[in-house]
Amino acid sequence: xTKITYKQIxxxxxxxxxxxxxxxxxxxxxxxxxxLKVSNYTAEDGATEALADEFVRSKAVFDLGLPTPEMKExxxxxxxxxIICEAIANKKSFAxxxxxxxxxxxxxxxxxxxxxxxxxxxxxxxxxxxxSMKALMLEALADTKMLSGKRLQQTIAYVQNMADAPTLLxxxxxxxxxxxxxxxxxxxxxxxxxATHGLPMFDLGHFWLFCNLFGKKQRVQDIAHMxxxxxxxxxxxxxxxxxxxxxxxxxxxxxxxxxxxxVILLGHIQTLNWHERLFLGLLVKSLMK
Numbered sequence: 001x002t003k004i005t006y007k008q009i010x011x012x013x014x015x016x017x018x019x020x021x022x023x024x025x026x027x028x029x030x031x032x033x034x035x036l037k038v039s040n041y042t043a044e045d046g047a048t049e050a051l052a053d054e055f056v057r058s059k060a061v062f063d064l065g066l067p068t069p070e071m072k073e074x075x076x077x078x079x080x081x082x083i084i085c086e087a088i089a090n091k092k093s094f095a096x097x098x099x100x101x102x103x104x105x106x107x108x109x110x111x112x113x114x115x116x117x118x119x120x121x122x123x124x125x126x127x128x129x130x131x132s133m134k135a136l137m138l139e140a141l142a143d144t145k146m147l148s149g150k151r152l153q154q155t156i157a158y159v160q161n162m163a164d165a166p167t168l169l170x171x172x173x174x175x176x177x178x179x180x181x182x183x184x185x186x187x188x189x190x191x192x193x194x195a196t197h198g199l200p201m202f203d204l205g206h207f208w209l210f211c212n213l214f215g216k217k218q219r220v221q222d223i224a225h226m227x228x229x230x231x232x233x234x235x236x237x238x239x240x241x242x243x244x245x246x247x248x249x250x251x252x253x254x255x256x257x258x259x260x261x262x263v264i265l266l267g268h269i270q271t272l273n274w275h276e277r278l279f280l281g282l283l284v285k286s287l288m289k
Contacts, residue, residue, distance in 0.1 A: 038082040054193030060129040094175040099225035113241035120200040133198030140268035173203035205258025211235035260287035
C-alpha cells in the first residue's frame with residue numbers, strides 16, 4: 001500500500017453533522033468545501049486499514065478522471081484516524097431519491113447503468129493502488145468454509161481461468177454508493193474502499209444480490225430507504241439498460257453465478273457470527289444450483 005502521511009489535528013472548530021456505526025462526520029466554517037470523517041476505531045482495534053484503503057483507492061479512482069469526491073489528506077484525531085475530503089453539498093443517494101420519489105426509479109436506474117458502463121470502461125493498468133479482484137477471490141476461496149470437496153475445486157478452477165482484467169470495479173456497487181448533487185445534478189461514486197480491478201460481473205453480481213435477495217430483509221430496506229419491490233424494479237430497469245434486451249435471461253443468470261462468489265468474498269472480508277456463516281453458506285449453495 002502507498003505510504004500515508006498523517007497530520008495530527010483536534011476537533012476544535014469542527015461541528016459533528018453526522019454519525020454512523022463506523023464513525024462520525026464533521027464540518028468547519030474555517031475549511032469550507034470539505035468534510036472530516038473520523039473513524040470510531042484506533043490502531044489498537046486493528047480496524048483502521050479500511051479507512052486507509054478508502055483514501056488510497058478513492059484517490060486513485062479520482063486520478064483516473066471518474067466522478068468521486070476528492071480525497072485531501074488523512075489525519076489523526078487523538079488515537080483515531082480520519083479523512084478530510086471534498087464535500088458534496090445538498091446530496092442524496094440514488095437509493096434515497098428512489099425511495100422518496102418512486103416515479104423516478106426507472107430514470108435513475110437508466111442513468112446509473114450509463115454511469116456504470118463508463119466506470120467499467122475505465123482501466124487501471126497503471127494504478128498499483130487498485131488490487132486484483134481475481135487475487136482477492138482466490139484468497140477468499142482458500143479461506144472459505146462455505147464450499148468443500150469437488151464443488152470448491154471447481155469454483156477455484158473457474159476463478160483461476162478468469163482473465164485478470166484491468167477493468168475498474170467499485171467493490172461495493174449499489175445505488176446507495178452513487179450520490180447526486182441536487183444543486184448541480186452531477187453524480188458521484190462514493191465509498192470506494194473496496195475498489196479493485198477485474199471482470200465487471202463481480203460488481204454486477206454484487207448489485208444483483210443486493211436488489212434481489214438481500215433486499216428482502218428489513219434491515220437492508222432501512223439502509224436503502226426502499227422497499228424490496230422497488231429494489232427489484234430498479235434492478236430490472238438497470239439490467240435492461242446496461243445489457244440491452246438481447247440475452248437478458250443469460251445476463252441475469254451470470255449475475256446470479258457471480259453473486260455466489262460475492263457471498264464467499266463477504267465471508268472473507270467481514271467478521272461473521274455462526275448464524276451469519278450458516279445463512280451465507282446455505283445461500284452460496286442455493287445460488288450455485
